[in-house]
Each structure stands twice: as structure tokens, then as C-alpha cells.
Amino acid sequence: MDNFFLVSFLGFLIAAQGIAGNMGHYNIDMLEELESMDIEEENEIELSEIPTWKSERGGKVLVNVDSFGAAGDGVTDDTRAFQNAWITACSAPESVFLVPEERKYLVNATRFKGPCADNLIIQIDGTIVAPDEPKDWDKTSPHIWLNFSKLDGVLFQGHGVIDGSGSKWWASSCKKNKSNPCRGAPTALTIDSSSAIKVKGLTILNSQQMHFVISKSNSVRINGVKVSAPGDSPNTDGIHITESTDVVLQDCKIGTGDDCISIVNASSNIKMKRLYCGPGHGISIGSLGKGNSTGIVTEVILDTAVLKNTTNGVRIKTWQGGSGFVRGVRFQNVMVEDVSNPIIIDQFYCDSPTACQPRTSAVKISEIMYQNISGTTKSAKAINFDCSDTVPCSNLVLSNINLVKKDGTVEAYCHSAQGFGYGTVHPSADCLSSNDKRVEVAESSVQDILHTEL
Numbered sequence: 544m545d546n547f548f549l550v551s552f553l554g555f556l557i558a559a560q561g562i563a564g565n566m567g568h569y570n571i572d573m574l575e576e577l578e579s580m581d582i583e584e585e586n587e588i589e590l591s592e593i594p595t596w597k598s599e600r601g602g603k604v605l606v607n608v609d610s611f612g613a614a615g616d617g618v619t620d621d622t623r624a625f626q627n628a629w630i631t632a633c634s635a636p637e638s639v640f641l642v643p644e645e646r647k648y649l650v651n652a653t654r655f656k657g658p659c660a661d662n663l664i665i666q667i668d669g670t671i672v673a674p675d676e677p678k679d680w681d682k683t684s685p686h687i688w689l690n691f692s693k694l695d696g697v698l699f700q701g702h703g704v705i706d707g708s709g710s711k712w713w714a715s716s717c718k719k720n721k722s723n724p725c726r727g728a729p730t731a732l733t734i735d736s737s738s739a740i741k742v743k744g745l746t747i748l749n750s751q752q753m754h755f756v757i758s759k760s761n762s763v764r765i766n767g768v769k770v771s772a773p774g775d776s777p778n779t780d781g782i783h784i785t786e787s788t789d790v791v792l793q794d795c796k797i798g799t800g801d802d803c804i805s806i807v808n809a810s811s812n813i814k815m816k817r818l819y820c821g822p823g824h825g826i827s828i829g830s831l832g833k834g835n836s837t838g839i840v841t842e843v844i845l846d847t848a849v850l851k852n853t854t855n856g857v858r859i860k861t862w863q864g865g866s867g868f869v870r871g872v873r874f875q876n877v878m879v880e881d882v883s884n885p886i887i888i889d890q891f892y893c894d895s896p897t898a899c900q901p902r903t904s905a906v907k908i909s910e911i912m913y914q915n916i917s918g919t920t921k922s923a924k925a926i927n928f929d930c931s932d933t934v935p936c937s938n939l940v941l942s943n944i945n946l947v948k949k950d951g952t953v954e955a956y957c958h959s960a961q962g963f964g965y966g967t968v969h970p971s972a973d974c975l976s977s978n979d980k981r982v983e984v985a986e987s988s989v990q991d992i993l994h995t996e997l
């Protein structure tokens with residue numbers, strides 16, 4: 544939306560507040576705040592500690608895994624060589640931990656622990672592959688494959704591939720075969736308890752479970768990362784962000800069997816720009832509130848995304864019985880193509896083999912803005928706000944929405960959801976304001992103003 548329109552819209556609300564006398568209900572500050580939340584482009588970002596890799600390698604200490612006995616044949620276990628190379632690279636300043644191109648390294652579950660000396664670069668140009676047999680997996684590290692922790696000011700880059708060889712893990716998942724026990728599987732790449740991290744250009748394939756987890760970290764920049772796994776591989780989220788702040792993802796292409804992006808508890812200031820997702824389950828905040836837990840996610844922006852053949856577009860999902868809140872989210876400039884639930888809030892999420900019991904507490908969802916979202920939906924319920932009976936969603940704002948179905952009509956569904964739309968909103972989201980007379984007045988007046996102005 545251009546600023547002129549914003550200004551006139553806000554101006555209208557302020558005027559309406561004067562006239563109706565009772566529009567305090569609409570938090571103008573909130574709208575302004577949602578509108579002005581910004582995305583810095585990666586090249587504008589100053590992360591002073593982050594080193595650069597000079598092509599002439601001036602002053603850099605090259606630590607090649609091959610020099611530590613790695614075979615690089617995809618068959619020999621190179622775990623020991625990687626661990627030893629890591630110790631050397633981590634302890635010397637200006638090091639480049641190098642996984643050379645055109646070679647394939649078989650590596651087991653490994654912890655790459657910091658803190659490290661200044662200006663470490665992890666240059667992955669070759670392929671790192673995981674042992675494919677779950678039975679051989681290190682029982683003491685069931686949830687990790689490559690886990691980097693306690694790093695500060697580190698650059699991961701290269702045109703290499705991290706390949707989880709996950710097919711046997713998927714086959715043994717309880718999602719694939721109900722007689723299998725439900726257990727966790729490794730995450731391909733984890734960055735944990737770190738700050739000032741930049742990741743550029745890597746490809747992560749066929750993870751055993753989640754592909755890339757950013758956990759307990761801050762100031763993270765992910766640029767041009769590709770993630771790929773089959774659409775029917777279970778729980779293979781693309782990029783999962785937990786307990787992290789100030790994370791920017793941009794120009795990533797992600798196709799998996801689960802969420803393209805998932806943002807969970809204790810995360811704030813998360814920005815996503817120019818994403819391509821599909822297949823998979825779409826871009827999600829949540830799930831939150833499982834097992835009566837507290838979930839808090841604030842300040843999330845998605846700007847410019849294409850979602851193709853995903854089961855959801857932009858989604859917020861919470862379990863009944865949780866607490867906490869999701870607040871201050873803007874999803875904008877999104878194209879959907881053959882997406883089942885383009886806009887969805889699901890507060891009755893239940894990803895469990897047994898039915899979930901009704902609960903009264905819930906994660907509070909408010910100040911969520913959807914702007915310029917268009918394309919084709921597979922389900923008739925193109926907009927679905929299914930909120931908690933006891934903790935309604937509030938201040939959901941829709942503007943310039945155009946969702947159509949190839950063969951039939953579309954509708955918006957609201958349960959315990961309050962908010963409003965302005966500009967074109969198709970399907971009409973009148974259901975957001977149907978419980979609130981003042982809102983009805985406001986919305987029709989917004990339409991009048993729009994029509995007279997245009």
C-alpha cells in the first residue's frame with residue numbers, strides 16, 4: 544500500500560474517532576506500528592563482527608578437512624576428521640573451515656562448539672552426507688546431526704550441500720505408519736546459542752526431520768539458502784526459528800513435507816523477504832501452547848512470497864490450553880497458487896495421535912495484518928480465522944486481498960475473531976466485524992470514503 548493511502552486511511556480513522564467518539568477500540572498506534580515495521584535488506588545490514596572471505600584469502604588460515612584425514616568418498620566415516628579440523632579452525636583467528644568442492648563427506652552426529660577465535664568462516668563447497676541408517680545413529684544425540692553452538696560473528700557460506708539422507712527415517716515415522724513409535728529424528732543443521740551469524744547460499748536436502756533450526760540466537764542473517772525434500776516427508780520443516788530475535792531470512796527457496804518456515808516460542812523481530820515455498824505446509828507462526836505451555840511471538844514480517852501447492856499460505860497455529868500471545872505480525876505481498884488455506888488462524892491445532900480435549904485457556908492473537916495477498920485457493924474457506932472461544936483474536940486487519948477458486952466460490956470464516964478490512968477484500972471479511980456494531984459503521988464508512996476518493 545502506498546503511503547498516501549495509509550495516511551488517508553489513518554486520517555479517516557482519526558476523523559471517525561472524532562465523529563463517532565468511540566473508536567478507541569481501534570488502536571491507531573497499532574496500525575501505524577504494523578505499517579512501519581521495516582525490513583532491512585541484507586546488504587544494508589551492518590554486522591560489524593562478520594568477516595568477509597576474500598578471494599585472495601589474504602590473511603586467512605585455511606583449515607581443510609582433507610588435511611585432517613577426511614576421505615571425502617561418501618563411504619568412509621569422516622566424523623573424526625571434521626572434529627579435529629573444527630578444533631584447529633575454532634581456536635585460530637581468521638580461520639576458514641573448508642569443506643572442499645566436488646567431494647562427499649560422510650559425517651555422523653557432531654557438535655561444533657564455540658566460542659571460537661575471531662572471524663571464523665565455515666566454507667562448505669562440497670557435500671556433507673549423513674549415515675542413512677537410523678539404527679546406526681548415535682543414541683546420545685537423537686535430535687542433532689550438525690549442531691553448531693556458542694558462535695559469535697561467524698559466516699557460513701558456499702555452494703555446497705548438506706544432505707540428511709532421510710528416507711529411512713521418514714519410513715520409520717509414526718506419521719507414515721501408525722504402528723511405528725512416535726520419536727524424534729535429527730535436525731540437519733542447528734545453530735544454537737549464537738549471535739551475529741550469517742548464512743549464505745547453502746543447500747540443505749532430505750533432512751531426517753527439520754532441515755535448519757535457529758535456536759536461542761540473535762542477529763542472524765540467512766540469505767539464498769535452498770531447502771528441498773519430498774512433499775510427503777514427515778515433519779521436515781524448512782527453517783525453524785525458536786527462542787531467537789533479530790533474524791532476517793531472504794531469497795530462500797524451500798520445498799519440504801512440512802512448514803516452509805516455522806516460528807515458535809520466545810521469538811521476536813523476525814523478518815522474511817522474497818521467499819518461494821512449495822510443496823509443504825506454508826509459512827507458520829507456531830505451533831504454540833502445546834501441553835499448556837506459554838508461547839510468545841512478536842514482531843514478524845513477511846514481505847514478498849510465492850507459495851505454490853502448499854497446504855497453507857500464512858498460518859498461525861496454537862494448541863488449546865496454552866497461554867502467552869502472538870502480536871504484531873504483517874504478512875504482505877504474497878502470491879498463492881493452488882494453496883489449500885491461504886490465510887488461516889487455527890487455535891484448535893492438534894497434531895497428536897490422540898484427540899485433544901477442549902480447554903479454556905489459549906494463546907492470545909492480536910494485531911495481525913494481511914496486506915496484498917492474492918491468488919488461487921484449493922479450499923472454499925480462503926480466509927479462516929478459527930479463534931479460541933474464551934480468548935478471541937482481536938485487531939485482525941485485511942487489505943487488498945483477492946483469493947479465487949478455479950471452480951467455485953470462496954468465503955471467509957470467523958469464529959471468535961474481531962477486526963476489519965479495507966480496500967478490496969475478496970472474499971469479503973464482513974464476519975470479522977459482525978459482532979461489533981461500531982466496526983460495521985467504521986467499515987462501511989471506509990468503503991464510502993474509498994469509493995468517493997477513487
Ligand SMILES: *[C@@H]1O[C@H](CO)[C@@H](O)[C@H](O)[C@H]1NC(C)=O
Binds near residue numbers: 651652674679680681
Ligand atoms: C557413524 O557412522 C558409521 C557409518 O555409517 C556407522 O557405522 C557408525 O555406527 C556411526 N557411529 C555413531 C557413533 O553413530
Ligand SMILES: *[C@@H]1O[C@H](CO)[C@@H](O)[C@H](O)[C@H]1NC(C)=O
Binds near residue numbers: 656
Ligand atoms: C546443540 O548443542 C548444544 C551444545 O552441545 C546443546 O546445548 C543444544 O541443546 C543442541 N541443540 C539442539 C537443538 O539439540
Ligand SMILES: *[C@@H]1O[C@H](CO)[C@@H](O)[C@H](O)[C@H]1NC(C)=O
Binds near residue numbers: 720
Ligand atoms: C507398518 O509397520 C509395521 C511394523 O513395523 C509393518 O509390519 C507394516 O508392514 C508397516 N505397514 C506399511 C504399510 O508399511
Ligand SMILES: *[C@@H]1O[C@H](CO)[C@@H](O)[C@H](O)[C@H]1NC(C)=O
Binds near residue numbers: 773774823
Ligand atoms: C503438489 O504437492 C503434492 C504433495 O507434495 C504432490 O503430490 C503434487 O504432485 C503437487 N502438485 C503439483 C501440481 O506440483
Ligand SMILES: *[C@@H]1O[C@H](CO)[C@@H](O)[C@H](O)[C@H]1NC(C)=O
Binds near residue numbers: 808836
Ligand atoms: C516460552 O518462552 C518463555 C520465555 O519467553 C518461557 O517462560 C516459556 O517457558 C517458554 N515456553 C516453552 C514451551 O518453552
Ligand SMILES: *[C@@H]1O[C@H](CO)[C@@H](O)[C@H](O)[C@H]1NC(C)=O
Binds near residue numbers: 834835
Ligand atoms: C493442561 O491443563 C488441564 C486443565 O487444567 C489439565 O487437565 C491437563 O492435565 C493439563 N495438561 C498437561 C499436559 O499438563
Ligand SMILES: *[C@@H]1O[C@H](CO)[C@@H](O)[C@H](O)[C@H]1NC(C)=O
Binds near residue numbers: 915
Ligand atoms: C502485491 O504482491 C505481489 C506479489 O508479491 C507483488 O508482485 C505486487 O507488486 C504487490 N503489489 C503492491 C501494490 O505492492
